[in-house]
Amino acid sequence: MTGGLVPALDRLCPMHLQMDEHGIIRHAGPSLCKLRPGAGLVGQPFLDVIGLRRAAAPVDLPSLLARAGEPLHLRFRAPPRTDFKGVLVTGLPGMAALVNLSFGIGIREAVQDYDLTVADFAATDLAVEMLYLIEANAAAMAASRNLKTRLQGAMIAAEERAFTDTLTGLRNRRAMDRVLDRMIGDGRHFALMHVDLDYFKAVNDTHGHAAGDHVLQEVARAMVAVTRAEDTVARVGGDEFVILFDRLDDRTRLDDVARRLIGRLEQPILWQGRKLQISASAGTALSRAYAVPDAERLLADADTALYAAKRAGRAQHMFFDPAMARMGQGAEPLPDASRA
Amino acid sequence: MHGLVNRAIEGFVRGCYGPQMWHDIAREAGLGFDEFEAMLHYDDALTDRVLERLADRLDQPVPMILENLGHYLVADPKAGAVRRLLRFGGAGFVDFLHSLDDLPDRARLAVDDLELPELVLHTAPRGRFSLICRGAHPGYPHVMIGILRAMADDYGSLATIEDAGPVPGGRRISVALVETAFAEARAFDLGGAERSGP
Numbered sequence: 193m194t195g196g197l198v199p200a201l202d203r204l205c206p207m208h209l210q211m212d213e214h215g216i217i218r219h220a221g222p223s224l225c226k227l228r229p230g231a232g233l234v235g236q237p238f239l240d241v242i243g244l245r246r247a248a249a250p251v252d253l254p255s256l257l258a259r260a261g262e263p264l265h266l267r268f269r270a271p272p273r274t275d276f277k278g279v280l281v282t283g284l285p286g287m288a289a290l291v292n293l294s295f296g297i298g299i300r301e302a303v304q305d306y307d308l309t310v311a312d313f314a315a316t317d318l319a320v321e322m323l324y325l326i327e328a329n330a331a332a333m334a335a336s337r338n339l340k341t342r343l344q345g346a347m348i349a350a351e352e353r354a355f356t357d358t359l360t361g362l363r364n365r366r367a368m369d370r371v372l373d374r375m376i377g378d379g380r381h382f383a384l385m386h387v388d389l390d391y392f393k394a395v396n397d398t399h400g401h402a403a404g405d406h407v408l409q410e411v412a413r414a415m416v417a418v419t420r421a422e423d424t425v426a427r428v429g430g431d432e433f434v435i436l437f438d439r440l441d442d443r444t445r446l447d448d449v450a451r452r453l454i455g456r457l458e459q460p461i462l463w464q465g466r467k468l469q470i471s472a473s474a475g476t477a478l479s480r481a482y483a484v485p486d487a488e489r490l491l492a493d494a495d496t497a498l499y500a501a502k503r504a505g506r507a508q509h510m511f512f513d514p515a516m517a518r519m520g521q522g523a524e525p526l527p528d529a530s531r532a
Numbered sequence: 533m534h535g536l537v538n539r540a541i542e543g544f545v546r547g548c549y550g551p552q553m554w555h556d557i558a559r560e561a562g563l564g565f566d567e568f569e570a571m572l573h574y575d576d577a578l579t580d581r582v583l584e585r586l587a588d589r590l591d592q593p594v595p596m597i598l599e600n601l602g603h604y605l606v607a608d609p610k611a612g613a614v615r616r617l618l619r620f621g622g623a624g625f626v627d628f629l630h631s632l633d634d635l636p637d638r639a640r641l642a643v644d645d646l647e648l649p650e651l652v653l654h655t656a657p658r659g660r661f662s663l664i665c666r667g668a669h670p671g672y673p674h675v676m677i678g679i680l681r682a683m684a685d686d687y688g689s690l691a692t693i694e695d696a697g698p699v700p701g702g703r704r705i706s707v708a709l710v711e712t713a714f715a716e717a718r719a720f721d722l723g724g725a726e727r728s729g730p
Contacts, residue, residue: 304723310623321638323722324620328642331613335536335570342569 197285206314207276207294210287211238215253223312224293227274227302238291242266245275257282257289266293272305274298295319300326357427359405360412368426368434372487375479381441382479385450386494387415389431389457390471390506399468406463407470414456418449434491441478443511450474450509458507473501474509481512533579533669534646538568540611541582544601547610553589560585573645576669583671595674595695602678606686618683619720625687625712629653629661649676649702659709666702673703680707690714 198219201208206223220233233241244251245265257280264278276293284290295302299319302308313319355367363371375382389411396404408431415425415433424436437446454474460467475497479485493512500516501508510516545554558566561581568574587594605614617638621631636648649667656662663680665673677693684691689712696706 300723304721308722309720310620310722320620320722324617324638325641327613327620327724328617328638331617332571332642335539339569339571 201290204314204316205292206312208290208292209233209238210284210290213288215239215256215288217241218287223308226308226312227306228268241269242276243269256280260289264291272301274302274305299323360408360427362412362415362433363424363426365426365428368424368428368436369487371424371426371436372490375436375438376485376487380479381439383437383441383446383476384479384490384494385435385437385446385474385476386491386498387433387435387450387453387472387474388498388502390473390502392431392470395468395470399463399466403463403466403468407461407468410461411457411470411472414453418453418456434494441480443478446476446511447509450476454507454509471507473498473506475499475501475512476509477512533574533576534643535568535570535572535574536643536646538574538579538582539570540605540614541579541586541601542568543611544604545586547608548600548604549590557582557585557589571643579669594671598671598674599678599681602675602680603682604678605675606679606682614679615682615686616720616724618679619686620722625684625689625691626709628683628687629663629707632663649673651676661707661709662696663705663707664699664702665705666699670702673705677705680705685715686718686720688713688715688717 202221206221209220209224210218212218215238217233217236217238220228225233228241239251239253239256243266244256245267249255260280260282262279264276264280266276266278268274268276275296275298277296278291278293280289280291282289294317299322303323310320355363355370357364372384389407392404392407395407408427411433412425412427415435419425419435419437422438423440424434424438426434426436428434437449440446454472457470457472460469462468475494477490477494477497479490482489496516497510497512501510504510542554542558545557555566561578561584563578563582583594583597586597590597605611606618607615618628621635622628630653632651632653635651639646639648647668649665649669649672652664654662654664663676665676667673673695677695680693681691684693690710692706692708692710694706696704698704
């Protein structure tokens with residue numbers, strides 16, 4: 193090979209190698225030498241050192257040379273088994289073939305495996321830019337992930353707030369609607385109990401809102417105490433509550449829960465040395481009573497049962513019965529004062 | 533101002549002056565939060581208020597604080613990726629100086645909404661350079677001075693780097709290279725292995 197060409201090739205293609213007509217490597221560029229120091233390359237048969245990937249059949253020298261000009265996928269036969277992209281050209285003076293190599297997408301590992309520096313790459317090679325991008329991108333992604341994690345945490349907290357009644361810590365109307373829709377959508381059996389406090393307005397009027405708030409918090413505690421973790425207890429209005437009993441539609445058990453709840457709520461609530469007295473009425477609708485349960489309908493029917501319970505003399509619990517609806521149609525609405 | 537820039541200032545205050553100092557600055561500047569998010573944008577006024585509060589508390593002029601910030605970003609191991617990303621610019625300090633023209637474009641490849649100042653390098657005889665730095669914020673050239681001084685150290689080069697006064701839209705930074713192999717350069721491993729070392 194013409195003497196002047198070798199330094200030029202080493203500069204332009206520091207990862208190239210030259211082989212003779214027997215396939216023996218006669219020269220390797222400086223960066224490639226760094227990958228296999230000593231006698232690792234020069235003097236060795238090319239195909240002993242480097243194999244072709246994605247080759248259908250074993251490759252010999254003539255078939256390798258026949259692939260001149262094609263993109264080649266190559267790999268060191270001995271570890272570290274670095275992958276290369278390469279191209280082979282023939283027809284240059286003083287050699288049978290020249291193969292130029294690059295690391296391709298495996299650049300990061302190669303640089304680590306061989307301790308390469310900026311100077312090991314051709315000045316025109318984008319390898320360093322690629323490494324820069326890999327690193328800059330990783331840093332940017334880490335920052336983005338960080339932000340996403342925090343936003344997700346904030347979103348969960350905001351949702352929690354959006355579904356919580358701040359005074360009592362119970363679920364609110366919005367949360368109850370969601371759970372109810374989901375239960376109906378899942379086709380689960382459940383019971384919907386509507387609970388309304390009696391004499392609450394009197395407590396508020398006589399002792400003030402602070403007393404009323406205290407009562408509501410005690411009521412919430414009682415409701416949580418008599419229900420199971422999988423039930424949904426929601427405050428849906430000033431002194432109105434809805435309890436959704438998941439997969440529970442046994443009348444005896446539900447009636448027992450309602451009576452225990454009303455019993456607890458009838459216990460005087462202590463507030464600033466005073467005894468506050470309230471009571472409650474409850475009405476329940478069961479999802480299995482409907483061929484196709486509907487949220488509005490269930491709420492309305494539980495409400496009907498609740499008012500039937502109130503009419504029956506307060507501190508009562510009743511299940512909805514279609515007969516109630518017929519009776520209720522002609523009945524006078526209860527005056528507001530008696531609801532409180 | 534991009535969150536990454538604000539985050540850099542926050543990291544600098546936390547790293548150099550402690551978390552309590554940052555907490556106080558954030559409160560006095562009326563941020564309404566304790567941590568900047570690196571990937572969000574903030575009103576420039578927030579950044580300016582933080583710098584004003586910092587100048588007040590440290591009893592230092594803002595440009596000096598910004599120079600220290602630039603130095604911190606490169607020289608302090610806690611500051612993370614900046615130094616390594618800058619070192620990709622070239623094998624030596626002079627190569628690095630020539631790579632600065634590309635810096636805003638390089639940064640945008642990774643974070644497309646990050647607006648770094650425009651940098652134009654002029655080469656003068658006898659190892660002298662002048663770097664014109666024009667940014668959306670007048671503070672950028674001062675940060676750049678700190679960065680350049682730290683990078684010269686990082687490359688083991690001896691250089692004097694000074695503010696050479698205003699130009700339209702920015703400032704001129706003068707770089708006088710005394711010696712390129714003054715001290716041993718800090719190790720830079722392209723693959724990032726030096727970070728896993730002891």
